[in-house]
Amino acid sequence: MKSVETEFKCQGLCQPSNWWWYGDITTGAPTEGCMIAMKHKFSGSAGIAAIVMVIAIIVSFCLLACTCGQICNKKE
Numbered sequence: 001m002k003s004v005e006t007e008f009k010c011q012g013l014c015q016p017s018n019w020w021w022y023g024d025i026t027t028g029a030p031t032e033g034c035m036i037a038m039k040h041k042f043s044g045s046a047g048i049a050a051i052v053m054v055i056a057i058i059v060s061f062c063l064l065a066c067t068c069g070q071i072c073n074k075k076e
Contacts, residue, residue, distance in 0.1 A: 001021065001022070004034055005021060009023075010037040012034060013034055016032055
């Protein structure tokens, strides 16, 4: 939690609290929650991650179909 709070300059998950857990309290109260800060940080790479996941699912399905085909077509 300390690394998230210091890297994203946030505190709390959805709603920020009135103080920092690990930050300097003289800088003022946190202004945004960490979920919103992480969403802003990773929004650019989320589309690429979704494309990679779809490709991985397609490849996994093809491998599953090939494996089932080998099992069902045993030569006598």
